[in-house]
Amino acid sequence: MRARAFAVLLVASTPFLFAGKKKNLAAIDALLAQHAAADHSLPDPGAAIDPMPWKPGQWALYKRTDKKGRVTLEKLSVVEMAPCGFQVESLQWSSQGLSGTRICYAEMPIAWTKTEAINQATDLVRVFTTWTEGNAPMTIDLGTPEGAMMRGMMRVIGHGMMSTLRLDLTAGGETVTVPAGTFAGTIHVDGRMTLGPIKLDVEGRAHPGVPINGNVRTTASDGSTNELIDFGLTGATSRIP
Numbered sequence: 001m002r003a004r005a006f007a008v009l010l011v012a013s014t015p016f017l018f019a020g021k022k023k024n025l026a027a028i029d030a031l032l033a034q035h036a037a038a039d040h041s042l043p044d045p046g047a048a049i050d051p052m053p054w055k056p057g058q059w060a061l062y063k064r065t066d067k068k069g070r071v072t073l074e075k076l077s078v079v080e081m082a083p084c085g086f087q088v089e090s091l092q093w094s095s096q097g098l099s100g101t102r103i104c105y106a107e108m109p110i111a112w113t114k115t116e117a118i119n120q121a122t123d124l125v126r127v128f129t130t131w132t133e134g135n136a137p138m139t140i141d142l143g144t145p146e147g148a149m150m151r152g153m154m155r156v157i158g159h160g161m162m163s164t165l166r167l168d169l170t171a172g173g174e175t176v177t178v179p180a181g182t183f184a185g186t187i188h189v190d191g192r193m194t195l196g197p198i199k200l201d202v203e204g205r206a207h208p209g210v211p212i213n214g215n216v217r218t219t220a221s222d223g224s225t226n227e228l229i230d231f232g233l234t235g236a237t238s239r240i241p
Contacts, residue, residue, distance in 0.1 A: 044185030077236035
């Protein structure tokens with residue numbers, strides 16, 4: 001009887017699941033259409049490879065396509081300068097709905113090595129918030145004793161995961177065209193992640209004229225891609241409550 005009741009509940013809920021997925025995919029299509037006319041073509045930066053300093057209002061929109069062709073949009077934004085530092089928000093639109101994180105950095109992290117990247121990712125983070133649309137956000141203050149413990153765990157996990165990463169950063173001079181425009185003189189940020197028998201090669205192309213993290217396009221050996229759709233230097237606001 002209990003199994004039958006569960007089956008009935010599952011069948012009854014199926015139309016709602018499909019309706020929700022259809023609505024979420026429509027939101028992705030609408031956002032892509034909204035930014036379809038973007039053209040931010042940038043010249044070769046020459047020897048300049050330093051990233052653009054963070055300022056409130058900056059944003060960048062990316063389209064991620066996984067190896068199965070499923071699309072997720074991600075918008076990175078510097079939404080404000082708070083007492084704890086820069087509030088950087090990541091919103092993600094997927095077939096599952098809208099979700100996001102907001103991280104407060106004491107200062108902008110700039111890392112040229114794996115060790116610097118891991119240490120700054122943990123040392124500079126002050127407050128971390130996660131959120132899913134329709135639910136209240138969850139916030140962790142890393143300045144509390146509980147938060148300090150989490151910071152230590154993040155550092156251990158980060159070093160463990162990143163120890164298998166080989167990362168090469170060179171000024172490549174390659175011109176890359178993505179939906180956001182054509183970017184000359186992009187920087188090569190290439191690497192390989194090894195997890196047991198799995199090896200994933202990643203080719204990244206970045207430009208210092210792109211805000212937040214400079215990323216223009218990333219392609220992986222498993223067929224997944226991440227490409228810049230649009231960006232702006234002003235106008236970003238927070239979506240997370």
